[in-house]
Amino acid sequence: MRVGVLGTGEVGRPLASRFIADGHDVRLGSRSADNPTGAAWASDQGERADHGTFADAADGVDLLVNATPGTVSLEVLATIPDADLDGAVLLDVANPLDFTDGFPPTLSLANTTSLGEEIQRAHPTARVVKALNTVHNSVMVEPDRVPGHHHLFVCGNDDAAKALVREILAVWGWRPEDRIIDLGDITNARATEMLLALWVRLYGTLGSPDFNLAVLR
Numbered sequence: 001m002r003v004g005v006l007g008t009g010e011v012g013r014p015l016a017s018r019f020i021a022d023g024h025d026v027r028l029g030s031r032s033a034d035n036p037t038g039a040a041w042a043s044d045q046g047e048r049a050d051h052g053t054f055a056d057a058a059d060g061v062d063l064l065v066n067a068t069p070g071t072v073s074l075e076v077l078a079t080i081p082d083a084d085l086d087g088a089v090l091l092d093v094a095n096p097l098d099f100t101d102g103f104p105p106t107l108s109l110a111n112t113t114s115l116g117e118e119i120q121r122a123h124p125t126a127r128v129v130k131a132l133n134t135v136h137n138s139v140m141v142e143p144d145r146v147p148g149h150h151h152l153f154v155c156g157n158d159d160a161a162k163a164l165v166r167e168i169l170a171v172w173g174w175r176p177e178d179r180i181i182d183l184g185d186i187t188n189a190r191a192t193e194m195l196l197a198l199w200v201r202l203y204g205t206l207g208s209p210d211f212n213l214a215v216l217r
């Protein structure tokens with residue numbers, strides 16, 4: 001599979017590296033084609049890894065991952081030609097965290113909308129799937145860092161797109177049968193993004209990002 005990852009940060013790089021480890025071809029995207037972080041990552045990862053602009057990263061991919069700060073994600077996606085987003089499976093792991101007033105951050109979109117929804121609204125023919133935004137990047141690609149039974153939430157309007165994302169997550173250890181909860185359409189992104197108010201406080205209290213939420217019933 002050809003995968004584009006938007007964002008060279010502490011989420012984009014580990015996800016991109018995991019896709020490489022799984023045998024996919026990956027292009028990491030940033031604001032400039034000569035971004036040193038992107039270049040260093042690509043040279044470290046070998047011949048199936050590449051880097052470029054956000055638009056380069058989205059060019060002709062089977063899966064596009066949004067791993068940019070949620071406050072700029074819409075701006076980043078606006079730099080990508082419509083043709084590359086048309087029908088694309090767009091896995092959105094971002095959160096609209098606003099650190100303007102320091103820590104803990106607020107959400108720049110909430111209650112009656114969400115980043116996932118706004119991305120879907122801005123790019124109606126993209127197939128947006130919201131997932132992974134409620135766990136730390138280390139847990140995203142290695143759920144067994146957290147012992148016991150815990151859950152990941154997925155939502156989006158397109159069932160085939162969600163099935164593709166579930167397949168990828170299963171390879172990483174997010175078993176579809178007992179670790180994934182499909183909440184339904186993309187409006188449910190407002191619920192998972194609003195969990196961040198709790199997540200950032202748990203991180204502060206527990207002092208480690210290796211935790212997750214479990215839904216018991």
Ligand SMILES: NC(=O)c1ccc[n+]([C@@H]2O[C@H](COP(=O)([O-])OP(=O)(O)OC[C@H]3O[C@@H](n4cnc5c(N)ncnc54)[C@H](OP(=O)(O)O)[C@@H]3O)[C@@H](O)[C@H]2O)c1
Nearest residue numbers: 007008009010011030031067068069070094095133136137
């Ligand atoms: N940290 C976690 O474990 C975690 C867990 C779950 C979800 N998330 C979410 O995942 C997303 C990525 O997190 P991160 O920590 O990797 O973010 P980050 O390090 O802040 O993101 C860096 C990327 O964002 C781009 N960027 C920064 N400012 C920009 C601007 N004004 N315009 C366009 N692009 C800009 C940078 O571009 P350049 O490459 O050009 O510098 C870089 O590629 C966030 O939405 C975060 O909330 C994070």
